[in-house]
Amino acid sequence: MKKLYTPAMIGALQLKNRMVMAPMVDGYSEGGMPTARSLEYFRVRAAGGIGLVIVGNIHVDSTHRHVMPGFNLYEDCFTEKLRPLVQVIHDGGAKTFAQLIHQGRYAKSRDYIDGVQAVAPSAVFTRMTGETPRELSVDEILDLEQAFARAAGRAVEAGFDGIEICTNSGYLFGQFLSPLTNLRTDQYGGSLENRALFLVETIGAVRGQVGKDIPVTVRMGGSDFVPGSNTNKEACRIAAMLEQAGADGISVTGGWHESGVPQVTMDLPHGVFSYLGRNIRRSVSIPVMMGNRMNARIAEELVERGDVDFAVFGRPLLADPELPRKASEGRVEDIRPCVGCNQGCLDHSMSGKSIECLCNAECGRESLLRDENGLLPTEKKTDHPKKILVIGAGVAGMEFSRVASLRGHRVVIWEEGPCCGGQLRLAAVPPARHDFDYLADYLQSACIKAGVRFCFNTRADAQSVFRAVKEQGFDHVVTATGARPVRPGVPSEEGAHIVQAWDVLKKHADTGSDVVVVGGGAVGIETAILLGEEGTLTPEALRFLTLYKAEPQEALYEMLNSGSKKVTVVEMLDKAGRDIGKTTRWIMMDRLRKLGVRICTGTRLTEIKRDRVVVEGPDGAEEIPADTVVLAIGSKADRGLYEEIEKEFHEVSLIGDACTPGKAMDALREAYDLGISMN
Secondary structure (H helix, E strand, O other): OOHHHOOEEEOOEEEOOOEEEOOOOOOOOEOOEOOHHHHHHHHHHHOOOOOEEEEEEEEOOOOOOEOOOOEEOOOOHHHHHHHHHHHHHHHOOOEEEEEEEOOHHHOOHHHEHHHOOOEEOOOOOEOOOOEOOEEOOHHHHHHHHHHHHHHHHHHHHHOOOEEEEEOHHHOHHHHHHOOOOOOOOOOOOOOHHHHOHHHHHHHHHHHHHHOOOOOEEEEEEOOOOOOOOOOHHHHHHHHHHHHHHOOOEEEEEOOOOOOOOOOOOOOOOOOOOHHHHHHHHOOOOOOEEEOOOOOHHHHHHHHHHOOOOEEEEOHHHHHOOOHHHHHHOOOHHHOOOOOOOOOOOHHHHOOOOOOOOOOOOOOOOHHHHOOOOOOOHHHOOOOOOOEEEEEOOOHHHHHHHHHHHHOOOEEEEEOOOOOOOOHHHHHOOOOOOOHHHHHHHHHHHHHHHHOOEEEOOOOOOHHHHHHHHHHHOOOEEEEOOOEEEOOOOOOEOOOOOEEEHHHHHOOOOOOOOEEEEEOOOHHHHHHHHHHHHOOOOOHHHHHHHHHOOOOOHHHHHHHHOOOOOEEEEEOOOOOOOOOOOHHHHHHHHHHHHHHOOEEEOOOEEEEEOOOEEEEEEOOEEEEEEOOEEEEOOOEEEOOHHHHHHHOOOOOEEEOHHHOOOOOHHHHHHHHHHHHHHOO
16 A cells, blocks of 8 residues: 555654645635534545645634634634534544634735734735735734634644644745845844744744644745745755744645745646655654645655655645545546636635635535435436436536436437547647646546446537437437637738637647737637747756756746747737636736737737738737737637527527536536536
8 A cells, every 4th residue: 555545643643644635715614613514515525535634724813813714713712613623524534733824914904804904023015915014013922922822722622633833825924934024133033043933932832732742733835936035945944943843743835925936826737846845854853744736646656755744635625525535545537636727716715705616516515515314416316317418528518417427317428529628628738737638538537437428529410419319219408519719800801811719729720920819818818828839948858958958047948938939919908818817817927928928908909911910009000910810809609509409309408608608617517507407
């Protein structure tokens, strides 16, 4: 058996395996207390085979308490309220730690109760909030140390098995540790040892409150990834100080929210930051946990090699709560993947919304979906099985088919192309977006295992559908025919080379050297990145040239950002990428800038000529050279087949983009809901 799935100790506590659920803001609590939704969300993930669940975003300070939904432990009255949460986790077979947090300068004053000004080690402005916090006094620092200690004591009284102190992502303790945000000249500023004093004293205070047998761990960034702040070298020194102060373990993640290095999107290769944990593991003798873009295979490798002692999973457990069990049973291919899109999780939580998951329509809805016997809709069979024909093997068609088959229906999918996935496959084509392929592969595999039959290269029209209903006895037809790209109504000169973005993504179009992309939404931006990357240095070439020092680093960096095409994006709105989530948009826009892609916002296409386009922008009319014009101005529902079928056969449904073009998360949720409604 792989070491990942074997028991291990953190302090005096034994865990059944080395898999840890990361602390995440879920937004399900009310008034600092768990709700039925919270309890079921944690129960499901504890029951999925995880060894340790860390419950995050627990506030210790009543004055500087952020209103973002989380749990409270700043008063004794909250202790009893958290007992049911601890109990459901224990009932699921997992241990649980309470992660105590103070956001410091990362909370806007309007987000605090009564608009209280944020506090920090020093009055240093942050672009995260657009505000400058107030500097904490020494007495306030000492009070906060005791606030953490008292909250830890309440957590233990509520039944938590251990305590985690949050210092990562640039929150309060991290702000004290950094020379950028800690400008103090007293005992809590200056040298690294002084900057760590607040955290060291807090660990001591917490230990004094909870005793020697309760594990106390620290979650920290392996590097801030902010110029002038702490690197992995300093993080290793800090970790050694924390061990000396009495910490029983270190949980390592990436850098600050303010980092210019992507931390949480699918741009990150899986396990790319694992070197941070490996280096810290070499600096301490206590257990080290490593997270950030983790998956089962990477986790197995890291723990097997001894790089780290535990693997931490966050978003992957939103996508599939049973990841630990499936992985330990050798069923890695059955794990529903996290694609790192952040659409339902981080984008939601950073906007004050409760989290969902693009890949898992049940996430956060478990308490609403379970029946009186505790069963999810996919865990029980219908009393009236039907034979269902699904037209289209995109995300909506496959998710519906998967769910309906699990409910006991017999499902056949007709797909006009040679493979499944639809627009998921297109979304996976641009650089660093390949994770969408994993979801398409999973859905196809899950459908096949559920008994769905695929018929590829099968084009549907009304007559073939009616014939199938009559001859094969289909009881219901689901049209998931997707959407079609639209074309602008502007004059086009004969001979102008005009293609759709979808054709570029499908590799069905040549584009020349001067390319104008019309439309600055997600599809246009991703297509522009794909075009801009053409001719840049490949990963294989970069590795070779770096290993043999064939070129200076500056030249290699330039070659990574210098493509063979001149790309311009024309967008009517005043901002490009409006439909891209906030955690991803800045990365895409930064990539366009580095590639030298020109973005013309507030600009309207007025004419397409053979070798150029005419646009009207803020500064008037302009002609832009264009060997090729790529259209990415949106799509319209392809519902023609549905409307034809509906005239004569009323047992027909319409889902996904064929109903209303939108995001994959909306299509999957709609498909799931239709699947569970089929009785």
